[in-house]
Amino acid sequence: MADFEDEWLEHEQSQQAQAPAPITYNNTRIYRPSQNRGRGDGGHSNEGNWRARGNSAGGDFSNTRRDFPRRDNRNKKTMFVPSKKIGRIIGKGGSKIRELESESQAKIQIGDSSGDETELSLFGSDEAITKVEEMLNDLLQDYKPPPKDSHNESTDSGRTNEFFKTNESGVQVIDWDKLNSYHDQHQKARWESLPPIVKDFYKEDPEVAAMSPSSVARWRLANNDIQVKRTFDDKPGLRPIPNPIKTFEQAFKHYPEILDEIYKQGFANPSPIQCQAWPILLRGEDLIGIAQTGTGKTLAFLLPALIHIEGQVIPREEREGPTVLIMAPTRELALQIDKEVSKYQYRGIKSVCLYGGGDRKEQINIVSKGVDIVIATPGRLNDLVMAKHLSIINFSYIVLDEADRMLDMGFEPQIRKSLFDVRPDRQTVMTSATWPPGVRRLASSYMKDPIQVNVGSLDLAAVHTVTQKIIFVQEDDKENVLLEFIQNMDSNDKVIIFCGKKATATHISTELALKGIECQSLHGDRDQCDREEALADMMDGNVNILVATDVASRGIDIKDLTHVINFDFPMHIEEYVHRVGRTGRAGRTGTALSFIARNDWAHAKDLIKILEEANQEVPDELESMAERFKAMKLRREKEGGGRGGRGGRGRRDRY
Known part of the structure; x- marks a missing residue:
């Protein structure tokens, strides 16, 4: 940074030495336009106005230097826009101008907007300037009133009136039933236009198929007392829950490249949740995996995801966006999942990790170049979905990892907002260490006839090792x-x-x-x-x-x-x-x-x-603490509930 500042100061001093004498116009000092357009500092410049407003007597401008674009060998172009629309370009907190600069790779400098028109200086390559100019024109065009057309006006009025009704008091109100019906029809038409999803890739091993119900029950009991059931109503016509596999070969013998990747990691045997989850996921079912951390849940949903990506009808290079979405509650977990994904090289499948605190511009660039798997925290995912850098409708395999933790951290609104457009026929996986009401609510919203695999008791328990x-x-x-x-x-x-x-x-x-x-x-x-x-x-x-x-x-x-x-x-x-x-x-x-x-x-x-x-x-002391706390609560209830007669934790109630 110091090198950059020295370079900037030297260049400014040089410019001041070479600049022509300023002229005065309405008591404001401005500089004559330079003829050197190739260096990015020619053409009409707002530099004089800026300096006059900042410090008319000259002096140190280092505190405002960050608002002045760095001079380099790129081109400059000037355009004028109505001052009343500058707010549209800047956006809330400068969000829109940052987005324009990020997508175009150009720099935008806004001049004095006190008059009817404001001068914009665009810096960058010819290609970047052309792109940002088109984006700015489109942005401004969006806010121009449409041309009046009596035919269109009457049509729009008719369409709008469809969604209003007159209530009992004679007041015109929105007809929500009609509006929701229209939205549902529109969404259904969008979903029907999408290519079909292939979800069933499972070919059951004869030895697995031959397992009797009693042998399956014995195996599940011996492997951490695995409980498997349909989470909600077991509707007629649903296929029976598949038997567990016992070896990697029984799950992936038809996918030798996956087996090779597993062997490279040096695993001896699949974990209990993997044994039961892989047949369910490879068959295309929705899954809720409840198990403590460190039990292999990530690999349980990752390997079927790789097969799902490669097995779709539309070739990967022709798809409109990524295929798999994995949501995680924290940056560290998201990065760790991304690291796990990178261990398994399967047919050139690419992933990106999107998280707050990371370089947003770089993340957007990676997504735009094409990836197959998106691993994201809810906040950053919601950010990019709302900014239309990602379309959630393209995902056909969605994982909500550590769902209970995401809800504990208050991410449910972001999850629901991001998944608003998700197609109903996708495959959904949810993992959790616990099974609280919030997770059940999320499962009922986004899953279809899920199978629940519970490793161990649903009661809260720590790792026994x-x-x-x-x-x-x-x-x-x-x-x-x-x-x-x-x-x-x-x-x-x-x-x-x-x-x-x-x-x-x-x-x-x-x-x-x-x-x-x-x-x-x-x-x-x-x-x-x-x-x-x-x-x-x-x-x-x-x-x-x-x-x-x-x-x-x-x-x-x-x-x-x-x-x-x-x-x-x-x-x-x-x-x-x-x-x-x-x-x-x-x-x-x-x-x-x-x-x-x-x-x-x-x-x-x-x-x-x-x-x-x-x-x-x-320890006995812990038992004693529990008893004293229970006695204190009973005493407070007798004294009038709440916090007792002292309005808080009294001395006599403290441990």
Whole structure:
């Protein structure tokens, strides 16, 4: 940046030295037009007006330099537009002008708009200037009143009147039934014009087909007590739920290239959810996969997606957009799914990861060049769908990964808005670690006769390969206990320290750094490049300590993670389960240490259930906390409910 600023200052000084003397017009200093158009600083210029308004006495203009386009060897063209339409070009918060510059690769400088017309200076290559000029003309044309035509006017009036009715009071109101019917007909016509979707690619292995119901039941019981059923009503005419496969060959022997990619990863056997999910997805059914993190859910929906992409009627290069959409709640999970996709090279299939904090312009360029799989967070997906860079109607295989987490984070409006146009005959997959009402509601909206595969109990449970330990501490002693643990770590230990707030994570990582302890931090206040670097440093072994908030509690797969420390106990017990699940993955073992302070007593009862389900030791002190909290609640109810007679947490009610 410093080099750029020096270059800019030198060039400005040179321009000032060579510029002709200014002339005065209506008490405003302006410069005569330069004749050097080839350098991008000729033609009509607004530079003089800008300088006069900014500082008529001259001086340092570095504070406003960012609004003045950098001079380079590109061309410049000037056009004039009505000043009243400048707002249309700028857009809310400058969003429209950024979009115009991004799509055209040109730069737009807006001059003085105090008069009837405003001068626009367009900088860039000939091609870029031509493109942005066409876009600007189209934008302005959209807001010009259409020519009056009596025939069209009467037709439009007739069409509009179709959607109005007179109510009982004689007032004209919108006839929503007719309007909704018209919209439904319009949508149906759009969907019928789309090419058909091929969804059934499954050829059942004879050995799998020969499994008896009793042998299937025994296998499911032995593999984490898998429960399989139709989520909603089991309508007549639906095909029976397919039997599970036991080997990779039974699922993919007709797709040898997929098998080769699996062998390259060194997997010995498919995980339980993969065994049951692959036959369902390859057959084209909608699937709800409920399983704890680290059980292989990503691969369960990814490999059938690759086969789905290649098996469609329209060749990939002739399709109007991507085929597969995978939505994830966090940037880190989206990037990890993208990394997983890149491991499986199948017939040149390409993917893109769209997330807030990433380079939006670059993401749009990648999408425009053509991809097959879009992995996206809800916010950025909604952004690009609304800006018409993506058409959701083209997706025929949609995955909502970690659906419960997306709802917890408040993404349901963005999900519903983005999927408004999704075609009804697509195949939909939903994964979740839990099965709350919100996830059921989402499933009923976007899935057709889904099959639910539940690995283990629907009750909340932590991974059984993790040893869970509870440490009772005073709030002020947490840092000392944490430091003592870190100082006694083995050289091969690797730990994530979870904090409840971004400020706490920043404080802990800073304190460790000041003590000469190498660590990284991961939370929402860090730039995206820093977040990616922090995760990469942990995965590569450059650091062994990551201080994080709950953005790292789901989907992050650090294979050699040995410890999870809950510096602050989470607000919801579900997040405790997900934090613990960062270690003990893929059959490995791990340890979770949780600091429990006085103000965590509300979680004691739920924590006891988690510990008991996993056959972990339950400290007597935790039992005592749960009993005291229950007694306090009963006492408050007797005193008049709410928060008792003190209007808040009284001293006598504290743990």
